Amino acid sequence: MLENTHQEAKTILQVRSVCVLHLLSHKMVQSFRIVREEETTLMVEKIRGSSVVNLSDMLVSLTNSVISRVTLGRNYWEGEASNEIMYVNQENEKANEFSSSDFEQKSKKTKSSVSLKGGWKLKEMIGRLAELLGVVDIGVYIPWLSWLNRINGLDGKAEKLAREFDEFIEAVVAEHVHGRRRECNKALRFNMTIWSLGSFLQDMFGAGTDTTFTLLEWTVAELLKHQETMKKLQKEVKEIGRGKRYIAEDDLEKMHYLKAVIKECLRLHTPLPILLPRESLKDVRVMGYDIDAGTQVLVNVRAIARDPSSWEHPEEFRPERFLNSSIDFKGKDFEFIPFGAGRRGCPGTLFAINVTELALANIVYKFDLSLPDGASSEDLDMSEGTGITIHRKNPLIVLAAERL
Numbered sequence: 045m046l047e048n049t050h051q052e053a054k055t056i057l058q059v060r061s062v063c064v065l066h067l068l069s070h071k072m073v074q075s076f077r078i079v080r081e082e083e084t085t086l087m088v089e090k091i092r093g094s095s096v097v098n099l100s101d102m103l104v105s106l107t108n109s110v111i112s113r114v115t116l117g118r119n120y121w122e123g124e125a126s127n128e129i130m131y132v133n134q135e136n137e138k139a140n141e142f143s144s145s146d147f148e149q150k151s152k153k154t155k156s157s158v159s160l161k162g163g164w165k166l167k168e169m170i171g172r173l174a175e176l177l178g179v180v181d182i183g184v185y186i187p188w189l190s191w192l193n194r195i196n197g198l199d200g201k202a203e204k205l206a207r208e209f210d211e212f213i214e215a216v217v218a219e220h221v222h223g224r225r226r227e228c229n230k231a232l233r234f235n236m237t238i239w240s241l242g243s244f245l246q247d248m249f250g251a252g253t254d255t256t257f258t259l260l261e262w263t264v265a266e267l268l269k270h271q272e273t274m275k276k277l278q279k280e281v282k283e284i285g286r287g288k289r290y291i292a293e294d295d296l297e298k299m300h301y302l303k304a305v306i307k308e309c310l311r312l313h314t315p316l317p318i319l320l321p322r323e324s325l326k327d328v329r330v331m332g333y334d335i336d337a338g339t340q341v342l343v344n345v346r347a348i349a350r351d352p353s354s355w356e357h358p359e360e361f362r363p364e365r366f367l368n369s370s371i372d373f374k375g376k377d378f379e380f381i382p383f384g385a386g387r388r389g390c391p392g393t394l395f396a397i398n399v400t401e402l403a404l405a406n407i408v409y410k411f412d413l414s415l416p417d418g419a420s421s422e423d424l425d426m427s428e429g430t431g432i433t434i435h436r437k438n439p440l441i442v443l444a445a446e447r448l
């Protein structure tokens with residue numbers, strides 16, 4: 045039994061490192077560009093088709109669709125495939141053939157009609173996963189109280205969800221094995237059980253979608269509140285977009301203000317306020333406090349990002365602070381580590397930033413946003429929800445007028 049557990053743990057690490065290599069390396073993230081561009085285009089079209097828009101829903105759907113397509117090969121999130129990609133090299137080369145100028149046209153052509161029979165409950169399962177992640181697992185902090193998780197149903201809910209994930213993954217794998225994707229499985233030649241694959245996917249969806257959508261949601265909310273910043277951003281994006289139908293990834297490099305806006309939002313609304321727990325390896329003394337070896341250390345990056353000894357007017361949204369500054373989120377500037385730092389730092393940073401920049405640029409390029417019922421932007425509720433990821437408490441509902 046113990047040996048099995050060790051084997052599974054080893055396999056998860058193996059799956060994680062293979063997947064980080066296959067999904068999150070610089071080269072792979074670049075190769076998923078077509079997926080990001082297509083899904084962003086689809087989102088823009090959906091916004092265009094609605095009068096009052098639940099932007100939070102749109103952003104959840106965007107981030108999950110992108111992750112679904114790159115991890116599972118098609119869009120199981122929307123219940124029907126908007127397109128498919130395979131993560132074998134040959135196919136990625138194909139994806140790279142898309143140039144920014146023709147992606148709009150090709151995305152239309154490649155919009156596939158493949159629909160998923162039965163429709164998977166991925167959306168519903170991810171919703172429950174997010175809910176579970178937001179609940180404090182009391183047993184982790186006070187081991188003798190872990191029995192509470194049986195009483196409050198946390199264990200049962202987690203086990204049920206894990207079983208449903210397994211069934212889902214089994215069906216996806218079966219589809220790959222029996223369908224046209226036989227090739228893909230060559231990439232995954234190690235001894236991977238359904239359980240470890242399911243657990244990896246829960247990690248990818250849990251760590252990758254909620255955080256990215258939260259960042260986008262807060263960024264748009266701050267822009268609504270700060271109309272001058274919104275105008276300045278729209279001006280930059282318009283100048284660089286030069287009348288093209290959609291902003292493509294090639295355009296983003298020059299958008300310095302856009303990057304500053306996103307950084308400022310990562311600072312003020314750090315999606316994951318507490319890093320993964322660390323443990324001190326030896327007895328140390330930090331700022332006069334003695335910390336024994338084996339002590340669990342929780343780093344509050346949100347507090348660090350709002351520390352008045354590092355930031356002027358830390359509670360205010362001021363993207364300009366990043367314009368002529370070398371401070372970045374790559375884990376070297378410790379006053380600003382929204383993606384963590386060191387060996388456990390977020391492996392999905394580039395993935396997240398690419399999705400966020402492209403989506404934000406297209407939203408502000410295509411639409412003028414306002415609040416429904418003539419509400420002024422000062423009325424926008426900025427309350428925070430609870431949970432591991434700090435979402436907005438209430439969804440972001442906007443009117444989106446197309447920019448001409």
Ligand code: HEM
Pocket residue numbers: 068111247248251252253255256259314315316318319320321382383384385386387388389390391392393395396
């Ligand atoms: C704005 C978006 C995101 C933010 C703010 C964020 C932030 C973080 C943070 C703070 C950690 C813990 C790092 C530490 O303790 O040092 C983490 C871990 C992780 N992130 Fe992200 N993340 C984001 C997006 C993503 C995406 C898009 C993916 C994958 C597609 C991803 C995958 C992961 C994984 C797998 C881990 C766990 C790494 C481990 O177990 O060592 N993240 N993330």
